[in-house]
Amino acid sequence: MENLLDINFLIESFPAIVSRLPITIGIAVGSLVLSLFIGVFTALIKIYKVPVLSVVTSIYVSFIRGTPLLVQIYLVFYGIPKIIYYLQIEYGWLQSADVNSIAPEVYALLAFSINLGAYLSETIRSAIESVDRGQFEAAKAIGMKPTQMMLQIIFPQALAVAIPNLGNMFISTIKDTSLVFIIGVVDIMGQAKILGSRGLAFFEVYIAVSIVYWILCIAVERLLVKLEKRARRYERGIAS
Amino acid sequence: MIKLENIHKYYDSHHVLKGINIGVDKGEVVSILGPSGSGKSTLLRCINFLEQPTSGIVEIGGKRVNVESASKSDVFALRTSTGMVFQQYNLFKNLTVLQNVMIGLTSVKQLKKDEAKKRSLEILERVGLSDKLSHYPAQLSGGQQQRVGIARALALNPEVLLFDEPTSSLDPELVDEVLATIRAVADTGKTMFIVTHELNFAREISDRIIFMEDGVIIEEGTPEQLFTDPKMERTKQFLSKATRNN
Numbered sequence A: 001m002e003n004l005l006d007i008n009f010l011i012e013s014f015p016a017i018v019s020r021l022p023i024t025i026g027i028a029v030g031s032l033v034l035s036l037f038i039g040v041f042t043a044l045i046k047i048y049k050v051p052v053l054s055v056v057t058s059i060y061v062s063f064i065r066g067t068p069l070l071v072q073i074y075l076v077f078y079g080i081p082k083i084i085y086y087l088q089i090e091y092g093w094l095q096s097a098d099v100n101s102i103a104p105e106v107y108a109l110l111a112f113s114i115n116l117g118a119y120l121s122e123t124i125r126s127a128i129e130s131v132d133r134g135q136f137e138a139a140k141a142i143g144m145k146p147t148q149m150m151l152q153i154i155f156p157q158a159l160a161v162a163i164p165n166l167g168n169m170f171i172s173t174i175k176d177t178s179l180v181f182i183i184g185v186v187d188i189m190g191q192a193k194i195l196g197s198r199g200l201a202f203f204e205v206y207i208a209v210s211i212v213y214w215i216l217c218i219a220v221e222r223l224l225v226k227l228e229k230r231a232r233r234y235e236r237g238i239a240s
Numbered sequence B: 001m002i003k004l005e006n007i008h009k010y011y012d013s014h015h016v017l018k019g020i021n022i023g024v025d026k027g028e029v030v031s032i033l034g035p036s037g038s039g040k041s042t043l044l045r046c047i048n049f050l051e052q053p054t055s056g057i058v059e060i061g062g063k064r065v066n067v068e069s070a071s072k073s074d075v076f077a078l079r080t081s082t083g084m085v086f087q088q089y090n091l092f093k094n095l096t097v098l099q100n101v102m103i104g105l106t107s108v109k110q111l112k113k114d115e116a117k118k119r120s121l122e123i124l125e126r127v128g129l130s131d132k133l134s135h136y137p138a139q140l141s142g143g144q145q146q147r148v149g150i151a152r153a154l155a156l157n158p159e160v161l162l163f164d165e166p167t168s169s170l171d172p173e174l175v176d177e178v179l180a181t182i183r184a185v186a187d188t189g190k191t192m193f194i195v196t197h198e199l200n201f202a203r204e205i206s207d208r209i210i211f212m213e214d215g216v217i218i219e220e221g222t223p224e225q226l227f228t229d230p231k232m233e234r235t236k237q238f239l240s241k242a243t244r245n246n
């Protein structure tokens, strides 16, 4: 008789898929960290209206928002080796880099950092600008240096404002990492594809992988709620 | 000990301070009165460079700064030798009461944590907030917040305290506790500039009153002189009108 699903195959595919979870999480978390740096840096460029860099930032953000992520991944994957190769031949730079030995995971990490960085830039900028002017003035009035003011007063308050948005973007990024198999990264999606074609049971493996994504995203959402509470604790609760 | 010489401030073409000259001795309490928009806040904010003055000289505790050629370290020196108390308190919202007072000592003066904590506790004791150390600003009344604001300004032991309408955002029943705190600080011999609309308080606490209008000092003198026998017609009008409204 004909079965809708090969349940056994579905269940048996989980361990192999889950074993690639570190790749998915690694790319997502790694690009979150890198993109936070990009986001803060470009946000400050915009806020302080740094000449030239301000324009570069605008073009960067606009380009990333206006082009598909898939295309950006290809641009990084094919573009960066070419650029490195060109620099080696023309200028003798980066001689120690062996283009052929760069793992596809590295390109994935870069592509996602560049992509997420552009989206975070706007969120971080508006979060910083939402901090009351009086906070800046009070920090300056007691003689704090700009870096001290930013790190100790402004960023913590901006973070509390930005966490819901940052969280949503991070969750989107987790899901978007499912694209990385196109450049040869075997993440949970890549693994599902491999299993699927091996057993000719694509429906089963995609159900399995969707469940893994779903659980991962629920876990991250929970974590975000906790983080937000913690970041906003000064708005109500008593310090311990 | 504090000298402002010929301070001018323009916002674009808008001439807000038109040559302000003030000399204040150590321990003097000076209140600045005047109608809205006369430049009182701008004057205070020019002293610590929250606004960049257009021209003039600011001298505090022997440090003389020509504002047009002020370096970063000049600005830093002026800011650490002044303490400012804001109308909206502007306490650091993400820090506790104790941390608000300590942060200037640990970050700006680079004191050891224990030392900073010890000094902060003493100062918070003086403003009567020893029981709120681990509260965040959002958990305090306006009056309590402003007393923390005063403690924070005092922490760096500045040469002069600058108060910009310290009680104007407070519910009427909370004004007295803040005025009492300011009075207690004045009694320790701190030099202070106070911009206020509390005329009775200004009269009682000040050694000198400055009346400003339209970016210039119209008249100055002891409270007695100004309140009982003002020389200028404008001062008379302002005081009688303001007293009626009080």
Ligand SMILES: Nc1ncnc2c1ncn2[C@@H]1O[C@H](COP(=O)(O)OP(=O)(O)OP(=O)(O)O)[C@@H](O)[C@H]1O
Pocket (backbone or CB within 6 Å): B011, B014, B016, B034, B035, B036, B037, B038, B039, B040, B041, B042, B043
């Ligand atoms: N950032 C600014 N940009 C442009 N103009 C400003 C700025 N800040 C103040 N002004 C102008 O400078 C003048 C003086 O303002 P200031 O706030 O010093 O007055 P004030 O005496 O403190 O008034 P109030 O009693 O209402 O607080 C006003 O005309 C005001 O509009």
Ligand SMILES: [Mg+2]
Pocket (backbone or CB within 6 Å): B040, B041, B042, B164, B165
């Ligand atoms: Mg004012």
